[in-house]
Amino acid sequence: MTVNIRATETDTSAASLDVVALYRTMLTARVMNDLLKIRKTQGRFPFYIGCAGHETMAAVVAALNENDWLALYYRDLAAWLQRTGDLEGPLREAYSRVSGPMNGGRNMPSHYASKQFHILPGVSEVAGLNPFAGGIGFSLQRDKSNGIILCSTGDGGAATNDFSVSCKQAGIYRLPMLLVVEDNNWAITFQGGSQWSGSLVETALASNIYAEEVDGTDVIATYEASCRLIEHIRSGQGPALLHLKLGLLDAHSSSTDIKSYRKKEEIELTKEVKDPVKNFGRWIVEQGLLEEADLESMRKEIRAHLDRIEQEILKEPGRTSAQVMDHVVNVPEWRENIPRGAKRTMTMLGAINESLVELAQRDPGFFVLGQDVGSPKGGVFGATASLVTQVPGRAISSPLNEQLIIGIVSGAGLRDGKARCAEIQFVDYHQSATQTIRLAARFLYQTDGKWNSPLLIRAKSGSGGGGPISSSSAGGGAYGHSNTGEQWFTSIPGMITVCPASPYDAKGLLLESARAQSPVTFLERGRLYRSEPPKDSEGHILEQMAQYWEVPEGYYTLPLGKARRLKFGVGPTDIAIIAWGTMVLEACTAAANTVKRDGGAIEVVDLRTLMPLDTDAIAAAVKDANRVIVVTEEIDMTSFGRHVHSWIVQHCFYDLDCVPAFISAVAAPPAPYDESEEQVFYPTSQTIEAAITTILAE
Numbered sequence: 001m002t003v004n005i006r007a008t009e010t011d012t013s014a015a016s017l018d019v020v021a022l023y024r025t026m027l028t029a030r031v032m033n034d035l036l037k038i039r040k041t042q043g044r045f046p047f048y049i050g051c052a053g054h055e056t057m058a059a060v061v062a063a064l065n066e067n068d069w070l071a072l073y074y075r076d077l078a079a080w081l082q083r084t085g086d087l088e089g090p091l092r093e094a095y096s097r098v099s100g101p102m103n104g105g106r107n108m109p110s111h112y113a114s115k116q117f118h119i120l121p122g123v124s125e126v127a128g129l130n131p132f133a134g135g136i137g138f139s140l141q142r143d144k145s146n147g148i149i150l151c152s153t154g155d156g157g158a159a160t161n162d163f164s165v166s167c168k169q170a171g172i173y174r175l176p177m178l179l180v181v182e183d184n185n186w187a188i189t190f191q192g193g194s195q196w197s198g199s200l201v202e203t204a205l206a207s208n209i210y211a212e213e214v215d216g217t218d219v220i221a222t223y224e225a226s227c228r229l230i231e232h233i234r235s236g237q238g239p240a241l242l243h244l245k246l247g248l249l250d251a252h253s254s255s256t257d258i259k260s261y262r263k264k265e266e267i268e269l270t271k272e273v274k275d276p277v278k279n280f281g282r283w284i285v286e287q288g289l290l291e292e293a294d295l296e297s298m299r300k301e302i303r304a305h306l307d308r309i310e311q312e313i314l315k316e317p318g319r320t321s322a323q324v325m326d327h328v329v330n331v332p333e334w335r336e337n338i339p340r341g342a343k344r345t346m347t348m349l350g351a352i353n354e355s356l357v358e359l360a361q362r363d364p365g366f367f368v369l370g371q372d373v374g375s376p377k378g379g380v381f382g383a384t385a386s387l388v389t390q391v392p393g394r395a396i397s398s399p400l401n402e403q404l405i406i407g408i409v410s411g412a413g414l415r416d417g418k419a420r421c422a423e424i425q426f427v428d429y430h431q432s433a434t435q436t437i438r439l440a441a442r443f444l445y446q447t448d449g450k451w452n453s454p455l456l457i458r459a460k461s462g463s464g465g466g467g468p469i470s471s472s473s474a475g476g477g478a479y480g481h482s483n484t485g486e487q488w489f490t491s492i493p494g495m496i497t498v499c500p501a502s503p504y505d506a507k508g509l510l511l512e513s514a515r516a517q518s519p520v521t522f523l524e525r526g527r528l529y530r531s532e533p534p535k536d537s538e539g540h541i542l543e544q545m546a547q548y549w550e551v552p553e554g555y556y557t558l559p560l561g562k563a564r565r566l567k568f569g570v571g572p573t574d575i576a577i578i579a580w581g582t583m584v585l586e587a588c589t590a591a592a593n594t595v596k597r598d599g600g601a602i603e604v605v606d607l608r609t610l611m612p613l614d615t616d617a618i619a620a621a622v623k624d625a626n627r628v629i630v631v632t633e634e635i636d637m638t639s640f641g642r643h644v645h646s647w648i649v650q651h652c653f654y655d656l657d658c659v660p661a662f663i664s665a666v667a668a669p670p671a672p673y674d675e676s677e678e679q680v681f682y683p684t685s686q687t688i689e690a691a692i693t694t695i696l697a698e
Contacts (some may be wrong), residue, residue, distance in 0.1 A: 009051065019288065020221070020284065020285060022280075023290075024298060024302075025082050026055040027280075027295075027299060027302060028087065028220070029077045029078035032062075033052050035256065035310070041578075042097070043258070045109075047109065047505075048107070048109055049108070049253040049254065050075070050250035050251070050253070051077040052248070052275075053250070053276065054074075054076065054181065054246055055277050057073075057078050057079040059081060060079065060150065060226045061079045061083050062223060062307050065147070066281045067118065067147055068118065068147050068150065069118045069119075069150070070118060070328075071120040071130070071132065071148065071149060071151040071155050073126075074108075074110040075110070075140070076110075076112060076152060077090060080112045082121065083117050083680065086101060087305070087309055088101075088104060092105065093105055093107070093110075094109040097317065098317055098319055099316050099317075100121070100462045102121070103450070104448030104450065106446055110122070111124070112646065113447055115450065115451065115531065119439075120133065120136070120411075123515045126157035128339040128439055129153075130153065130407070131404065132410055132414060132436070133177065134175060134407050135408040135411015135414065136149045137169070138169070138240075139411065140176055140365075141173065142412075146234060146579040147521065148178060149177055151177060152180040154183070155182070155183040155185065155187070156185065156188075157181070157199060158196055161403065162403070162436070163179075165401060167179070167402060168606075169407065170207070170209055172208070174208075175239050177233070177239055177690075178239070178241075178242065179242070179338070182216065183246060184246055185245075188252045188256070188470075191262070191266075200213070202244075204243075209238070209240060210229070210232055210238065211243060212229065213243040215245055216244035217274045217275070217279050219276055219660050225242060229242055232497075235450045247271075249274070249630070261304065327444050328444070328494055329493070329612065330444055330452055330516065330518040331560050331612060332516050332517070334557065334559035337555035339552035339553065339554070341552040341554035343552050345528065345549055348503045348530075348550055349529040351504070352507070352510060354507060354551070354553075355506070355510040356395075356421065357390050357391060358415075359421075360394045362555070366396045367396055367420050369420070369422055369456075369676060370384075370398055370422060373387075373397055373398075375397060382395065384423070395522065401432065402432045405422045405423075405438070406422050406437055407436050407457060409457075410453065412420075413453065414451065414453060417517065419520070421457075424459050426481045426483075426521065430459065438492055440453045440493040456510075456513055456520045456522065457519065459521065461483065461484065461499075461525055461526070462484050462526050463477045463671045463681070477678070480672035482670040483670055485639065487640050489521040490640045490643070492612045494518055494519070495611065496521070496560060496612070498510075498521070498522050498560065498609050498610070499523040499580045500522075500528075501580065501582070501584035501585060501608070502584075505558060505608055507558050509557075510522060511555060512558055520560075525581040533545045534585040536596060541587055542589070544567070545566070550571070561612040561614055563606060563607045563614040563615075564606040564608060565601065565621060566606065567589040567601060567603045568588070568592050568595045568599055568603075569591075569601035572602065572624075574627065575628070575629065575692055576625035577603070577605065577630075577688065578618060578621070578631070578644055579630075579631045580606070580607040582633055583631045583633055586687075587631055589685035590688035591604055591692075593689055594689055595685075605617055607662040618648065618652075620657075622648055626657040627695050629663060629695065630662050631662075631663040632663070632665075633664075633665055634664055635665045637667060638665060657698075658695060661694070661695055663687055663691055665681055665683055669675070
């Protein structure tokens with residue numbers, strides 16, 4: 001049963017606000033908060049984080065329209081109730097009930113989420129939602145919607161990089177965002193620590209964001225300020241920030257004892273003068289709207305109602321251990337589609353250009369955001385050059401901030417379930433967006449499948465200066481441009497990681513990646529951007545791979561999570577080589593040279609998708625060959641390649657005739673600037689040939 005406890009909404013002033021209904025919402029939040037604190041103390045569930053002192057957020061939400069978006073802080077129980085009227089939801093989540101509307105009991109209580117009510121899935125990382133909120137605002141703006149997004153956090157959150165990024169997003173793009181900082185002056189167990197330099201209002205103004213500081217214990221003042229700021233945003237004047245000065249009436253969470261770090265006098269003073277529910281109740285009595293007895297009667301009525309709800313919820317099923325692997329990643333079900341367009345010889349860079357144009361033409365909402373991607377050159381590598389000229393306005397140059405880029409693209413995808421593309425110039429630079437990427441990959445799992453998180457991240461990876469595969473010379477990439485990257489993404493549950501080796505695969509896999517409802521990292525090896533098909537030692541192009549430089553016109557897709565098996569020679573397979581990206585070409589050359597010289601047959605398994613890993617293809621290749629080499633462009637320090645090697649040893653042990661060989665880059669920071677050093681930094685076909693000879697001699 002859902003009881004409507006929401007206050008009447010308005011976009012004008014407090015004169016038309018149903019203040020009694022608003023008070024009831026705030027009081028309900030307080031009574032529920034106190035009930036959940038008691039139940040935690042009784043050991044009924046393991047954790048609770050309180051909202052007492054932050055109930056004024058109901059007034060902020062009351063000033064919004066119902067189609068506006070919310071990205072809520074974990075103390076925003078009153079905001080949840082104001083938007084949804086759902087009393088059962090917070091209790092279901094506390095008791096880990098599968099019926100929980102936010103996360104199905106999978107995440108901690110107080111992590112609010114609802115597609116129906118436009119509430120982004122909450123996270124424990126303070127201000128972690130801020131970059132995603134910027135993406136919602138960016139999407140609303142591009143659609144010329146009149147909607148806005150409210151994004152709230154605490155004073156500690158205002159000190160984070162995530163908050164700074166959202167200010168940059170809002171200020172630069174003039175997004176329809178209302179940033180709310182709920183400042184209760186406590187950083188867990190430390191009081192009065194400054195979380196920013198100077199005035200937060202001045203900081204916001206410096207970011208091109210209009211801001212006001214308001215006494216959050218005064219509900220009417222908060223509501224009226226919210227109305228002013230929302231009108232400012234809706235009238236096209238840009239983003240706004242509301243700095244709410246509040247009091248925290250409880251300990252930071254149920255894991256801390258308030259009396260162990262706060263003085264008795266300070267606690268009592270806070271409860272006396274900074275309690276918004278008590279202050280608002282006094283004001284309502286002073287206005288003659290209710291009497292003191294009415295307030296107490298309302299409290300008892302709410303508690304009795306919550307007790308009845310709780311008893312019903314306790315009868316509902318909880319989560320079970322059998323569900324622990326539900327909703328980890330969402331890989332699209334591939335539908336076979338035979339390419340019908342004319343084939344042309346094309347580079348990988350050309351195939352990527354075609355893919356992005358194809359996606360933009362098929363989806364009016366698709367865009368690419370990244371550094372310099374909107375320039376006539378199409379970014380530093382020219383990957384968006386065709387998009388710039390053929391579909392103007394879809395390649396958008398961004399500030400030099402990867403977290404800003406990922407947040408906007410991922411937030412836009414959360415809004416409507418369609419992937420947009422973030423281009424990171426070099427995969428090394430993803431580090432500034434690591435938390436946002438990790439959170440995006442987690443949304444599906446933490447919400448028990450309620451939220452998908454489509455996001456397409458493209459990044460140049462691997463050595464930056466050419467190398468033996470490319471027609472350009474080696475050297476020149478150096479540090480900050482030459483990491484392979486797979487080790488960073490394949491270790492994130494919920495992330496799909498792709499690394500194509502040919503133009504044909506690059507186009508088909510990129511088009512399929514845009515269908516995925518989980519985040520995809522698409523690693524584009526720089527040495528393959530303009531490479532030709534691999535050749536043998538005599539300079540002859542290898543027929544087995546040449547066909548994959550012939551790229552059909554139009555739309556076609558290739559399945560994610562499926563490897564390709566390539567055979568060189570005839571007869572039983574003597575050895576299998578597991579590779580991806582640039583190393584596929586090197587492995588093919590090594591295989592062709594060995595077979596031509598010594599006869600026999602060698603199989604090269606091109607993984608194409610790194611996660612989810614095609615273990616069936618690997619196991620089949622190992623069973624056929626009984627001898628294996630895993631070759632990676634990574635350095636061998638807990639690398640993805642080492643994971644593949646370990647998997648083979650663990651799962652294919654009885655199919656092996658000898659220990660699998662492992663070939664990697666040297667264990668040094670990738671990669672040296674000098675050509676002579678870079679040439680020996682990465683494995684080559686000669687390295688692989690030598691390993692083949694050694695293994696076959698055993």
